[in-house]
Amino acid sequence: MASSVQTPLSSLNRRLRNICEREGMDYGEDVLDEDELVRRFRVATQMTAKTIRGVMSEIKRAKTVDLCFLIDGTSSMRPHIEGVRDSVAKIVNTMVRSRAAPTGIEQLRLAVVVYRDFDNPTPMEVCQFTESPDKCVDFCKNAKAISGAKHDPPEDVFGGLEQASKLQWSKDAGTRIVFHMGDSPCHGNRYHSASMRDSYPNGDPRGRTSQDLFKRFKELGIDYYFGKISRHTDQMIDEFCKDYGRFITTFSVEDVSKIAGSVISSISTSVEENVEKSKLGISRQAKLRDYRLDGGTPAWDSLPVLQGTYLVYELPDTVEDVVDDKPLVEKQISNVRVKIAPNPFAEGSERIAYFGQDLFVGYGDHRARSATRRGGRAVSAPRRTVVVAEPTPAATPTDIVLKEYKYLGKKQNTLERYKTACEAQTVAFYLADQFNSLTGPLGEPPIKFLKTKALLLTSSKGLRIMSCERKFFGDVKFVKFSNNCAYSMQSAAREVSTSGVDPRIVGTVMAFSHWTFQRTDGFLMVVDLQGCICEDGTITTSLQKSNDAKAAAVKKTKTKKVLMTDPAIHCLDVTRYAPLNLGRSGMQAFFNGHQCGQLCRRLGLEEVTQPSEKKYM
Ligand SMILES: [Zn+2]
Known part of the structure; x- marks a missing residue:
């Protein structure tokens, strides 16, 4: 396993390169000169802002x-x-x-x-x-x-x-x-x-x-x-x-x-x-991959073992590191062995999902965390012990879910896109932990994000990239609480009325988005909240393992938890978290549809009618 610390320079170059190439421009060599980098950042920001305006007007048309x-x-x-x-x-x-x-x-x-x-x-x-x-x-x-x-x-x-x-x-x-x-x-x-x-x-x-x-x-x-x-x-x-x-x-x-x-x-x-x-910038005529959905259990024994590499990100240390654009530490785990079902079992608006099996264990991502209290507020202080270990064959395979973008086209399936989605989910994971440490004592159900990795598979057919998560355990219902620009409360209200989703949980989820906005001083917010509401005992083993003490404590007092996946992040720095980052327009759309509930008020969240007009750079 190799850890690579992305320097702020290499990380920024990578992001700007991606934006330029998406617009069909050549980026050339990495830029080291600060003035030139600032100039390119401005250009990339302008190009992205234009794209966002286009997206917002398409949304209005929709x-x-x-x-x-x-x-x-x-x-x-x-x-x-x-x-x-x-x-x-x-x-x-x-x-x-x-x-x-x-x-x-x-x-x-x-x-x-x-x-x-x-x-x-x-x-x-x-x-x-x-x-x-x-x-x-x-x-x-x-x-x-x-x-x-x-x-x-x-x-x-x-x-x-x-x-x-x-x-x-x-x-x-x-x-x-x-x-x-x-x-x-x-x-x-x-x-x-x-x-x-x-x-x-x-x-x-x-x-x-x-x-x-x-x-x-x-x-x-x-x-x-x-x-x-x-x-x-x-x-x-x-x-x-x-x-x-x-x-x-x-x-x-x-x-x-x-x-x-x-x-x-x-x-x-x-x-x-x-x-x-x-x-997503998908035209109505965009070409889909050729697939058919199959919800059955794959015949695992007859499927080939594939060898690949995982890319994972470590959690940030502080919220300030996220805001300050300190790059996440990226880890590469080679020699991964997986099996993948031949047909997807489900589809979303942008991706299709396959059942899979991870045949190895020991990817060395165990870390100890402890919560301390400072000044009356619960603060989660990460104390990391990253155990580095080579993966070894597992006695029983781990059930995983692998997703890939369902539209064809070079821009739809870049490694950068998978990496960005992983980074966004890692940041959301961290922010949710921070949020839970505040809301747990108030008796609120915890919000958890699944940990996600990018999986790179090389074969004679070329490179195939997928994102990889643990499979949701048990018979759970998937709920879309909000998307990143419209319908947040409306969808939520419909879920409440038609499927009996506890309105209190909807309130917790919406308060989480609002809290991420306030905690980062209006710099970013986590949206597109979707996942499963799990009863006691149905959370995945990965969560229980990584957080034994907390899970046990939670079990005594809580009956529900929310396990989320595939978030989007709206951020004033529009070069980040593309293509789902709709910047201030996205934040505005959230607050247009958001009415603060009891939890927002208990957390002291300020009502927002208009996100700050302050310029970023
Ligand atoms: Zn609120």
Whole structure:
């Protein structure tokens, strides 16, 4: 194992080089001259600030929504047309940015397309996009649910899809949604059971195909959701999935009172996905790796042993060291032996995750820590004893989770990107420890970050880089408490209402972000908080090992802990923690959506309406 102390100069050069290369510029040799380094730092800061402005405006676009209700308008659908009429106000009030929902979407326009069948005297009725919920409601009041003469079950669904694609979608709407409800399939035996009577068993009499219609949807960036009323549409949706090229989220709306909630959920999902893509600078057309998800247990015995190298960072000594840009000590551990599942078991907005096994133990990262009290405040004073040891084969492999970026492209998969993510998580880990030493005595559940490493695997196919963490233990639920720019409280509130997450824990997590801001004097804050709430006895062994005394003490008094992963850090020095660092804009977005709770007040955190305007360098 080799430890390398990055000097402030080499660390800064590395960061600036990365920014330059991301912008397609050549950095050349490391710069040693201080004036030149300051000049380059300014240039890199300006370039990054410009990128952040672009990201913020993309986020705003993602929060501008056009939503089209596509409804079968034949006689059996009367309750659902009325259901849409009655849901519009609730949808608008819940979603649109207001005093009640401060982090909601910026603008929501609604359209309605009612389709019937070829033989119907009124085959189609359209309400163009409007910002006025009343116009929508009036349209639904006047739309009749009427059937035609021929009485075969299939309807002209293709006509409806085509009409939806021809609406005047706003170029400012970064999120576009079609929410389709119908109880009958489209024409063509491909889409329904052969026993169903169909005047056009060979498909659309006008020659339109679902391939072409969904291709058009994809070109327009439309997310398609389906509200299911009867099983007669199941085969149609299966076929649509193939043409759409992705899974179609289906809601059961047989009970019309479910319409509003289903539409709200669709909007939230699409907006959050688009916000995530915006902040990562991923274009809607970005190319994904070729993978399929497989949640099963891998056949470990048949998988090859891979040899690689871990990169890990040591914790900083003080918060001031973090603020002062003292580089973290980087350790390289070679001769690592792992196995990796062939397919990922889960995906997030930027990465896919694989099960893995680490076959060795003894990476020598045991350190003793002790908490002392100074001036009445609990201060965690790290006393390090770093045991250096070569890894040796383990009796039983350790379960690990390996993640890699899911979009292809050179900029998406650089070692620098994995290193930066590791550094951010190491800093978050340290800050959470500091936070826990203050909140533990108040009876709050501790917040822990998983330790993360970068794993470098060299093979004949080239270098593969992944990040590596211990696997969450037991049957735990993954919760996204906040992201780095929008929806923090809203997502949290939704989690509280829909999945029974203890609101007190949400309060603790939000207070942690706020505390990191105040503790660093407004220099940085840890956001994008996501992870698992663990009951007693389900924390991973690594935590128990590294902190035996504390874990035992915690066990007596606490029932819950929060284990987090993949944080982002907003920092006034925008050359750090790229690409998720949105600087002051990100901090502002957090405070726009944050209302201080009880814990914030007990910790003496000051309410922030506007993060400081002070310039960094
Ligand atoms: Zn607060």
